[in-house]
Amino acid sequence: MNVADSQTVSAVLRRAGYVSAERAEDADVVLLNTCAIREHAEEKVLHRLRELARLKQSRPEVKLGLLGCMAQHNRVAIMEKAAFLDVVAGPDSYRRLPEMLGRAGDDASIDVRLDRAETYADITPDYGGGVRAYVTAMRGCDKFCAFCVVPYVRGRERSIPPSDLMREVGELAGRGVKEVVLLGQTVNAYRFGDTDFSALLKMIASIGGIERIRFMSPHPGDVSDSLIEAIATEPKVQPHLHLPIQSGSDRILAAMERGYMVAEYLDLVARVRAAILGVALSTDIIVGFHGEEDSDFEATMDIMRAVGYDSAFMFKYSVREHTRAFHLGDSVSEEEKGRRLSALIALQEEMSLMRNRAMIGREFPVLVEGPARRGGGMMAGKTPQFKTAIFAGDTAAGVERVRAGDTVNVRVDSATGHSLMCSLA
Numbered sequence: 001m002n003v004a005d006s007q008t009v010s011a012v013l014r015r016a017g018y019v020s021a022e023r024a025e026d027a028d029v030v031l032l033n034t035c036a037i038r039e040h041a042e043e044k045v046l047h048r049l050r051e052l053a054r055l056k057q058s059r060p061e062v063k064l065g066l067l068g069c070m071a072q073h074n075r076v077a078i079m080e081k082a083a084f085l086d087v088v089a090g091p092d093s094y095r096r097l098p099e100m101l102g103r104a105g106d107d108a109s110i111d112v113r114l115d116r117a118e119t120y121a122d123i124t125p126d127y128g129g130g131v132r133a134y135v136t137a138m139r140g141c142d143k144f145c146a147f148c149v150v151p152y153v154r155g156r157e158r159s160i161p162p163s164d165l166m167r168e169v170g171e172l173a174g175r176g177v178k179e180v181v182l183l184g185q186t187v188n189a190y191r192f193g194d195t196d197f198s199a200l201l202k203m204i205a206s207i208g209g210i211e212r213i214r215f216m217s218p219h220p221g222d223v224s225d226s227l228i229e230a231i232a233t234e235p236k237v238q239p240h241l242h243l244p245i246q247s248g249s250d251r252i253l254a255a256m257e258r259g260y261m262v263a264e265y266l267d268l269v270a271r272v273r274a275a276i277l278g279v280a281l282s283t284d285i286i287v288g289f290h291g292e293e294d295s296d297f298e299a300t301m302d303i304m305r306a307v308g309y310d311s312a313f314m315f316k317y318s319v320r321e322h323t324r325a326f327h328l329g330d331s332v333s334e335e336e337k338g339r340r341l342s343a344l345i346a347l348q349e350e351m352s353l354m355r356n357r358a359m360i361g362r363e364f365p366v367l368v369e370g371p372a373r374r375g376g377g378m379m380a381g382k383t384p385q386f387k388t389a390i391f392a393g394d395t396a397a398g399v400e401r402v403r404a405g406d407t408v409n410v411r412v413d414s415a416t417g418h419s420l421m422c423s424l425a
């Protein structure tokens with residue numbers, strides 16, 4: 001979402017006459033777009049700000065700005081630690097950035113007002129190139145999970161009109177984009193008038209040139225039958241569903257105020273797997289939430305084994321000020337959180353390897369993204385399940401060269417937990 005937001009900021013500034021510099025050292029304005037979801041992310045930003053302060057010492061005219069959720073969440077503490085900042089702007093203030101930069105002088109220009117109406121629907125973000133583009137379909141969140149700072153820093157849910165999304169995706173298709181990823185904090189809560197998320201998927205699928213549609217990040221509580229049906233029946237909607245569970249313990253899920261219990265979640269997984277052929281599932285897990293006992297953690301390990309996710313994002317719990325869980329405390333030590341996280345990651349690596357190995361010998365269409373990082377003439381792309389496929393870019397005859405944007409059929413020869421080694425089929 002921050003990539004998409006940065007593209008919106010870029011478009012706002014470009015409209016005001018700014019051009020982008022390749023390196024911070026060459027820029028007159030340097031803006032850091034930030035995340036407040038975990039303490040670690042904030043520490044990284046402060047470290048980067050201290051580096052940028054040196055730039056400002058040598059060129060005092062350079063304007064430094066902090067954008068995004070961290071600006072929204074902690075502006076007072078940030079201004080104490082980084083008094084040299086010229087601009088501090090929250091996620092709903094980007095439209096006013098040119099004005100804020102113009103105003104910034106001896107005192108920082110600060111704007112962290114949340115705006116229930118701001119969706120940036122009329123601003124086409126500066127697409128960064130490539131076969132895939134991120135398109136924000138809705139902003140904010142109404143769920144208020146106990147551990148999460150998002151509703152406080154990104155405001156309440158609001159969906160972007162389908163007509164604006166159709167226009168944006170149509171423009172992207174015209175520029176060669178083949179895959180769009182619809183974004184929202186709880187993207188499947190999308191609703192604009194009578195258009196719900198499954199209807200939106202079908203509308204986007206009608207746009208010529210767009211071959212694949214994905215979305216991130218849905219909430220399990222908002223996965224409707226019509227959404228399952230849309231993924232199952234609309235060929236452009238790819239068979240990959242991210243279902244963040246966060247914990248495998250009912251007691252912890254209740255404390256997290258996630259709005260579902262383990263049995264309901266498993267029932268959803270069963271319905272998804274029954275309806276969507278070859279679907280890949282991924283999840284998010286937080287270990288060491290306040291009050292998490294060994295038995296709760298074991299329940300999380302059990303659910304990882306029971307579901308067998310293709311991949312998972314796993315984190316240690318980090319107490320965030322202003323959240324509902326803030327006053328509860330942080331009962332699990334850092335060492336224990338670390339131990340649980342390592343055990344969970346080791347288990348998920350086993351599961352990912354097992355799931356990927358099950359694909360050996362099978363064929364998949366892969367949307368080619370470009371040369372693989374490992375070089376050597378290898379190309380990389382994604383299978384419909386969002387698995388990375390790596391393969392030699394020449395056809396068997398060695399005549400035709402596969403190019404980014406092509407869709408090719410590959411056969412899986414071998415697998416690691418992170419990628420599939422393939423040959424052109």
Ligand code: SF4
Nearest residue numbers: 141143144145148150
């Ligand atoms: S649904 Fe996601 S974004 Fe919203 S409060 Fe819960 S964890 Fe945060």
